[in-house]
Amino acid sequence: MSKVGEIILDKVTRKFGAVAAVNAVDQVIEGGSYCCMIGPSGCGKSTLLRMIAGHETPTSGRILIGGKDVTHVRTGERGTALMFQNYALFPHLSLTDNVAFPLKIHGLGAERRDRAREMLARVQLGHMADRMPSQLSGGQQQRVALARALITNPQVLLLDEPLSALDEFLRLRMRVELKRLQNDLGITFIHVTHTQPEAIALADKVIVMDHGLIEQAAHPREIYDRPHSPYVARFMGGQNVVSARVLTVGDEIQAEGAEGGRYAFAPRAALRAGQEIRFAVRRDKIRLDQGPAGGANALPGKVINVEYQGTFVKVELVTPQAEEFVAHLPESDFFAKPLHFGDEVVARWQPQDVCMLVGSNNSSGDALAH
Amino acid sequence: MQSKLTFWLLTAVFVLFILFLYGPMIAIFILSFQGPTGGMTFPLRGMSLHWFADLFESSRYGDLGGAFMRSIILGLLAMVITVTVSFFAGLGFRRKFRGSGVLFYLAIISLVMPGVLTGLGIGTLFTTLGLRTNWLISGLGAHLTWTLPFGLLIMFAVLNRFNGSWEEAARDAGAKRTQVLTQVTLPILFPGLIAVALFGLTLSYDEFPRSLLTIGTKNTLPLQVASLTSNVTTPALYAIGTLTTALSLLVIAAAFAAIALTGRKR
Numbered sequence: 001m002s003k004v005g006e007i008i009l010d011k012v013t014r015k016f017g018a019v020a021a022v023n024a025v026d027q028v029i030e031g032g033s034y035c036c037m038i039g040p041s042g043c044g045k046s047t048l049l050r051m052i053a054g055h056e057t058p059t060s061g062r063i064l065i066g067g068k069d070v071t072h073v074r075t076g077e078r079g080t081a082l083m084f085q086n087y088a089l090f091p092h093l094s095l096t097d098n099v100a101f102p103l104k105i106h107g108l109g110a111e112r113r114d115r116a117r118e119m120l121a122r123v124q125l126g127h128m129a130d131r132m133p134s135q136l137s138g139g140q141q142q143r144v145a146l147a148r149a150l151i152t153n154p155q156v157l158l159l160d161e162p163l164s165a166l167d168e169f170l171r172l173r174m175r176v177e178l179k180r181l182q183n184d185l186g187i188t189f190i191h192v193t194h195t196q197p198e199a200i201a202l203a204d205k206v207i208v209m210d211h212g213l214i215e216q217a218a219h220p221r222e223i224y225d226r227p228h229s230p231y232v233a234r235f236m237g238g239q240n241v242v243s244a245r246v247l248t249v250g251d252e253i254q255a256e257g258a259e260g261g262r263y264a265f266a267p268r269a270a271l272r273a274g275q276e277i278r279f280a281v282r283r284d285k286i287r288l289d290q291g292p293a294g295g296a297n298a299l300p301g302k303v304i305n306v307e308y309q310g311t312f313v314k315v316e317l318v319t320p321q322a323e324e325f326v327a328h329l330p331e332s333d334f335f336a337k338p339l340h341f342g343d344e345v346v347a348r349w350q351p352q353d354v355c356m357l358v359g360s361n362n363s364s365g366d367a368l369a370h
Numbered sequence: 371m372q373s374k375l376t377f378w379l380l381t382a383v384f385v386l387f388i389l390f391l392y393g394p395m396i397a398i399f400i401l402s403f404q405g406p407t408g409g410m411t412f413p414l415r416g417m418s419l420h421w422f423a424d425l426f427e428s429s430r431y432g433d434l435g436g437a438f439m440r441s442i443i444l445g446l447l448a449m450v451i452t453v454t455v456s457f458f459a460g461l462g463f464r465r466k467f468r469g470s471g472v473l474f475y476l477a478i479i480s481l482v483m484p485g486v487l488t489g490l491g492i493g494t495l496f497t498t499l500g501l502r503t504n505w506l507i508s509g510l511g512a513h514l515t516w517t518l519p520f521g522l523l524i525m526f527a528v529l530n531r532f533n534g535s536w537e538e539a540a541r542d543a544g545a546k547r548t549q550v551l552t553q554v555t556l557p558i559l560f561p562g563l564i565a566v567a568l569f570g571l572t573l574s575y576d577e578f579p580r581s582l583l584t585i586g587t588k589n590t591l592p593l594q595v596a597s598l599t600s601n602v603t604t605p606a607l608y609a610i611g612t613l614t615t616a617l618s619l620l621v622i623a624a625a626f627a628a629i630a631l632t633g634r635k636r
Contacts, residue, residue: 082542090536
């Protein structure tokens with residue numbers, strides 16, 4: 001990858017009064033990649049995006065785009081384009097003039113309207129070029145906003161919750177289109193969202209934020225499969241978080257839950273006896289049986305909810321562990337031996353499915369869970 | 371049964387209200403076309419434009435033309451100042467700066483003050499300072515105490531529906547401050563500014579209590595008409611009313627045309 005569209009955040013901090021909305025963030029976003037920033041509201045993701053766009057200035061730190069320090073470069077001259085959450089189409093201009101607006105600002109003559117029409121055709125709105133924004137549906141307005149952002153050939157496209165105002169059906173369709181567009185253009189996309197499946201489906205890199213800090217930044221599979229902290233595990237979902245205390249350290253870590261359960265797994269981090277730990281087990285790695293409790297990596301519980309999900313069945317348990325505990329069972333397994341509300345079961349998993357949560361952020365992460 | 375009765379009762383009230391609102395005005399229109407021998411009340415003794423002609427020919431109405439010109443000039447000046455100041459003040463008030471609340475109430479308070487008192491205050495101030503009251507100076511100032519707060523309030527209502535991210539989108543496209551102002555903020559707010567202008571013009575054009583003690587030796591139209599009511603007893607008074615109303619309707623039509631031409635189909 002060339003340096004074009006590469007973004008380097010160097011100890012970027014933004015304070016509002018005494019509160020640091022973004023706190024000394026270091027990160028490199030590869031040029032031409034699709035990056036999703038995710039976190040609950042107020043985590044700093046939008047502020048970070050606005051600083052990259054130049055609508056906010058960092059209190060301290062540097063921002064480099066394509067190898068050039070743009071920390072204090074004016075918005076609109078740093079090779080970025082921002083697509084606003086509410087699209088921010090100019091109500092007094094036709095679609096053509098909306099899309100041609102950035103060209104007009106850059107001093108282009110009559111040709112700008114031709115280029116705007118071409119761009120509108122590219123987002124399948126060529127036939128509506130003379131309409132006013134208020135005459136469009138939400139999905140169409142979004143395409144216009146996209147066309148207006150792309151008309152200046154930016155190195156980096158910034159998208160502020162681009163899909164949140166659309167209904168479920170359109171959201172999924174636009175998601176596909178965004179990904180295809182990014183593939184075609186090969187430019188860097190930075191997409192702020194609070195929807196986990198969206199981030200996982202789209203991104204080459206997911207940046208999970210909380211309280212102005214980057215909690216984990218990695219490929220979506222890494223984020224989903226090996227969350228760094230209890231917060232990431234809970235916020236990204238698909239995981240059960242279990243608390244325990246280390247008993248012995250050796251070829252195998254032995255730990256004991258406050259409820260008396262025994263847990264054993266291969267050592268993946270430096271641990272010492274007596275240490276309080278949390279680990280995660282993916283919901284789809286859990287098996288449920290109705291035999292007697294006992295053995296390592298087993299947690300007794302009572303079924304409190306069963307939801308059929310098509311390809312799997314979601315079974316919710318209440319266990320002696322304080323947190324919710326969920327198993328995703330393969331459809332055929334479940335219906336071979338169905339479970340019902342109130343059944344006593346034992347949840348079991350394999351030692352290799354245990355993911356130690358080394359990060360200390362233990363917040364619930366459900367500020368915006370849906 | 372009940373709802374039918376309510377319907378007719380409310381209809382009657384509404385019709386009475388409409389009659390009360392427009393009846394006197396219509397009566398004045400009709401009576402201004404009174405024949406040369408007619409008086410200030412019905413019945414009509416023929417129809418003529420006699421009293422309109424009389425306005426322009428006779429000298430007993432004083433400097434009516436001058437008063438009208440002064441009212442128009444004053445109205446236009448008040449309008450331009452009100453639009454300009456309200457526009458920028460409205461934009462400024464979007465940011466919650468220190469003391470913005472106090473400043474807002476200070477600007478609004480002159481709406482609550484009785485107009486005669488405001489006028490008296492300005493007149494007394496001028497006398498104390500040894501200055502002579504004059505329609506273009508103290509008069510304009512007095513009118514602005516009335517039109518500015520109104521303009522500001524309308525501007526607030528207009529800005530309520532203004533989305534700040536339009537300006538951000540313009541900046542994101544590379545626009546400089548003046549380009550944002552002239553290509554995005556101003557055109558989007560234009561219909562609202564027409565409303566502010568209309569209010570500025572009409573409030574000033576028919577201002578009476580604040581003008582009374584601040585206008586100096588030369589009258590504006592409302593003051594001139596008021597003084598005529600005490601010594602003129604012909605339908606010429608009504609002719610003045612008809613003429614100024616026609617002018618007002620023309621101004622409103624022009625404003626609507628301006629909005630229609632620039633606003634297009636939002």
